[in-house]
Amino acid sequence: MSTLVLAEHNNIEVKSSTLNTISAASKFGGDIEVLILGSNIENISKEIANYQYVTKVLFLDSEKFEHAIAENIEPVIVSLADKYSHILAPATTFGKNIMPRVAVKLDVAQISDIVDIESEDTFIRPIYAGNALATIKTKDLKKVITVRPTSFDVVAKEGGSGVIESVNFDITESKVEFIDREESKSDRPELSTARIVVSGGRGLQSAENFKLISDIADKLNAAIGASRAAVDAGYVSNDYQVGQTGKVVVPDLYIAVGISGAIQHLAGMKESKIIVAINKDEEAPIFNIADYGLNADLFEALPALSSELDKLNSIEK
Amino acid sequence: MKILVTVKRVIDYNVQVRVKGDGSGVEKENVKMSMNPPDENAVEEALRIKEAGKADEIIILSIGEEKCQETIRTALAMGADRGILVKASDEVEPLAISKIVSKIVESEQPGLILMGKQAIDDDSNQTAQMTSALLEWPQATFASKIEIDGNSAKVTREIDEGLERIKVNLPFIASCDLRLNEPRYASLPNIMKAKKKPIDIKSAEDLGVDVSPRIENIKISEPPTRQKGVMVSDVAELVQKLKYEAKVI
Numbered sequence: 001m002s003t004l005v006l007a008e009h010n011n012i013e014v015k016s017s018t019l020n021t022i023s024a025a026s027k028f029g030g031d032i033e034v035l036i037l038g039s040n041i042e043n044i045s046k047e048i049a050n051y052q053y054v055t056k057v058l059f060l061d062s063e064k065f066e067h068a069i070a071e072n073i074e075p076v077i078v079s080l081a082d083k084y085s086h087i088l089a090p091a092t093t094f095g096k097n098i099m100p101r102v103a104v105k106l107d108v109a110q111i112s113d114i115v116d117i118e119s120e121d122t123f124i125r126p127i128y129a130g131n132a133l134a135t136i137k138t139k140d141l142k143k144v145i146t147v148r149p150t151s152f153d154v155v156a157k158e159g160g161s162g163v164i165e166s167v168n169f170d171i172t173e174s175k176v177e178f179i180d181r182e183e184s185k186s187d188r189p190e191l192s193t194a195r196i197v198v199s200g201g202r203g204l205q206s207a208e209n210f211k212l213i214s215d216i217a218d219k220l221n222a223a224i225g226a227s228r229a230a231v232d233a234g235y236v237s238n239d240y241q242v243g244q245t246g247k248v249v250v251p252d253l254y255i256a257v258g259i260s261g262a263i264q265h266l267a268g269m270k271e272s273k274i275i276v277a278i279n280k281d282e283e284a285p286i287f288n289i290a291d292y293g294l295n296a297d298l299f300e301a302l303p304a305l306s307s308e309l310d311k312l313n314s315i316e317k
Numbered sequence: 318m319k320i321l322v323t324v325k326r327v328i329d330y331n332v333q334v335r336v337k338g339d340g341s342g343v344e345k346e347n348v349k350m351s352m353n354p355p356d357e358n359a360v361e362e363a364l365r366i367k368e369a370g371k372a373d374e375i376i377i378l379s380i381g382e383e384k385c386q387e388t389i390r391t392a393l394a395m396g397a398d399r400g401i402l403v404k405a406s407d408e409v410e411p412l413a414i415s416k417i418v419s420k421i422v423e424s425e426q427p428g429l430i431l432m433g434k435q436a437i438d439d440d441s442n443q444t445a446q447m448t449s450a451l452l453e454w455p456q457a458t459f460a461s462k463i464e465i466d467g468n469s470a471k472v473t474r475e476i477d478e479g480l481e482r483i484k485v486n487l488p489f490i491a492s493c494d495l496r497l498n499e500p501r502y503a504s505l506p507n508i509m510k511a512k513k514k515p516i517d518i519k520s521a522e523d524l525g526v527d528v529s530p531r532i533e534n535i536k537i538s539e540p541p542t543r544q545k546g547v548m549v550s551d552v553a554e555l556v557q558k559l560k561y562e563a564k565v566i
């Protein structure tokens with residue numbers, strides 16, 4: 001039994017989702033081989049070879065793989081599939097885009113977004129926006145799986161001693177032309193892995209007012225999140241969205257400000273260790289899952305919180 | 318050009334889903350059912366493409382039990398032209414759905430397929446990608462903007478890092494995000510008109526697609542519930558609690 005893990009990266013850095021996925025793969029106990037496709041990826045291929053549990057790194061270095069085009073990546077995985085009992089990728093927009101293609105080409109069902117592994121063929125995954133947990137067993141011999149990164153630890157970046165091998169594959173002309181990407185740049189921690197997340201909802205009323213959120217986030221060295229309503233209204237861009245159709249986060253501290261607590265939002269944050277809710281409606285459902293609730297107007301509470309945090313910081317200095 | 322739009326009948330997104338006591342599934346008796354939300358965006362987008370003169374017929378496809386006709390009627394009332402129901406048990410997996418869609422594509426020859434990006438019941442997020450691979454048509458998943466220009470289209474995709482733009486040639490398949498557009502409501506006259514629009518009924522067997530499940534549900538359980546915490550009286554108390562009780566700041 002051996003497992004193939006598809007690495008997620010941006011040609012410069014390996015994404016932490018790859019480390020979570022290797023960790024999930026380690027539960028099967030067999031060899032773990034990591035496939036990396038990209039452009040100028042020699043350095044990161046070597047880096048992955050050192051990761052804990054990794055026995056082999058398979059790399060394919062070509063300009064054609066600079067952007068993760070699903071149509072180009074899928075046939076490479078399918079060509080390698082024979083050797084593996086399990087093929088894993090992170091359940092990020094990267095993995096979600098590719099793995100169903102691999103599954104259908106191998107004529108197996110894909111298992112999406114697993115949060116736990118019971119055995120080599122039995123998995124747990126949330127359904128209905130996390131309102132239910134399904135324990136499912138697949139009858140397919142080959143298992144094609146996407147892994148919810150936040151449900152598995154990261155592996156250590158050292159301790160492995162994988163061999164590095166290049167993959168031979170005749171790359172065909174792409175049917176999809178990449179135009180460009182608009183990535184939000186920020187110096188803050190990344191939303192999906194941050195230790196603290198401060199999220200704003202429709203209650204913020206405008207993009208301007210989101211400064212109140214970023215001010216708190218800066219003081220706590222936190223990432224910023226948002227509800228779908230806040231994104232739809234244009235306060236922040238789509239990559240900030242937390243929830244069923246956004247990102248899943250599991251920080252130590254999640255602060256929800258002006259967010260009502262719709263089930264689709266909770267789907268993305270209810271596993272957080274500590275949840276704080278600030279809302280002016282005392283009936284807001286978010287209070288039902290908050291460890292600490294503050295029933296207040298955010299336009300008063302956030303500036304007050306900002307100065308309390310200043311006080312705290314000055315005591316510590 | 319024909320546009321094929323898939324619509325799934327799911328428990329309405331406003332319903333508080335309850336897990337059955339015996340672990341066999343979730344409560345579906347007397348529960349409000351609706352069209353899967355991003356499928357409404359797919360229907361809306363098809364209508365706009367047709368209204369812009371770039372398509373001449375919109376076909377709605379649903380796979381499942383007899384009652385999926387209601388979901389098809391909803392799409393017809395929004396303005397789509399005709400429907401196809403492929404009868405099967407209500408829990409057909411994305412793998413078989415994609416095979417059924419591919420069969421329908423053989424006979425209907427659409428120039429574009431629009432689907433939702435994710436069904437809100439199984440949360441699979443697979444069907445469009447699988448169908449794309451089966452048909453060898455380009456895929457444009459998680460679409461928040463589709464601009465068709467002659468034989469090609471520019472599609473803006475929502476990805477974890479932000480937005481990505483790609484160019485694909487027709488025919489292609491897109492999976493729609495909720496931000497793609499604002500779905501219209503059906504007007505009363507259109508609801509009346511929709512009653513007369515044709516729905517063709519087939520079965521998965523007719524199409525020669527094996528829909529037997531590959532995945533067995535061992536148990537459906539309630540997720541662990543969180544204890545409701547405490548209310549604090551002001552910001553100072555909140556900061557104290559976070560610092561000295563929860564020790565997270």
Ligand SMILES: Cc1cc2nc3c(=O)[nH]c(=O)nc-3n(C[C@H](O)[C@H](O)[C@H](O)COP(=O)(O)OP(=O)(O)OC[C@H]3O[C@@H](n4cnc5c(N)ncnc54)[C@H](O)[C@@H]3O)c2cc1C
Nearest residue numbers: 201202203227228229243244245246258260265280281298
């Ligand atoms: C298929 C589907 C998928 C979805 N996916 C997601 C998802 O991934 N993520 C997501 O977040 N949503 C998602 N949604 C949307 C979700 O159902 C809710 O509509 C959304 O989460 C509401 O956002 P909100 O809480 O910011 O806005 P609202 O529900 O409008 O709540 C605003 C809150 O702000 C409070 N407020 C207003 N002013 C103030 C003030 N001055 N001070 C303090 N509090 C104030 C109000 O009391 C209220 O509780 C999805 C919906 C569907 C149908």
Ligand SMILES: Nc1ncnc2c1ncn2[C@@H]1O[C@H](COP(=O)(O)O)[C@@H](O)[C@H]1O
Nearest residue numbers: 323324380432433435436441442443444
């Ligand atoms: N039974 C079905 N009937 C019609 N369309 C479906 C069905 N199942 C899935 N789809 C389509 O595939 C999309 C993605 O579903 P899924 O891959 O299950 O998350 C949905 O938004 C629908 O457009």
